[in-house]
Amino acid sequence: MFGPQIPTVTIPEITEETYLLDVREDDEWAAGHAPGAHHLPMMELPARIAEVPTDRDVAVICRSGGRSGQVVAYLMRNGWDQVRNVEGGMGDWAAAGRPVIGSDGQPGRVL
Structure with missing residues (x-):
């Protein structure tokens, strides 16, 4: 895409050693995110x-890879060299059978 x-x-x-940075909005995060991910909305x-x-x-990571790609580019311009865009985003994460939890700790869904 980029x-x-x-x-x-x-x-x-x-x-498990990878720092997974979820840049989606608060409502998307609350509905479902990867366990252990760190939430920091793109804006x-x-x-x-x-x-x-x-x-x-x-x-x-974001929903499909668009916002996260923009964030990767921004971080690279600001000196990060160990940063990558997650291909397919949370949609592919869930499709791969990786766990998705809601903010209440129960099984979540990708918005």
């Missing part, structure tokens, strides 16, 4: 950029 300049990662390549990123680690692999 060409070779935006590095990507596939769902199977994401491990809040400039003010909260210091929360994103620079010393480990960061995989950025």
Whole structure:
């Protein structure tokens, strides 16, 4: 979607050691997100950029890969080199059978 300049990662390549950054809106996060993911809505990123680690692999995810690709590009312009866009986003995450939980801890769904 973004060409070779935006590095990507596939769902199977994401491990427990990967910092999974979910940049979707609050309602999307509440409906369903990956366990262990860190929520930082895309529009809040400039003010909260210091929360994103620079010393480990960061995989950025949204619903389908569009917003997360923009975030990856932004982070790369600001010095991050271990950042990747999750191919297919949360849609592919759920389709791959990876767990999705709601903000109440119960099984969630991808909006």
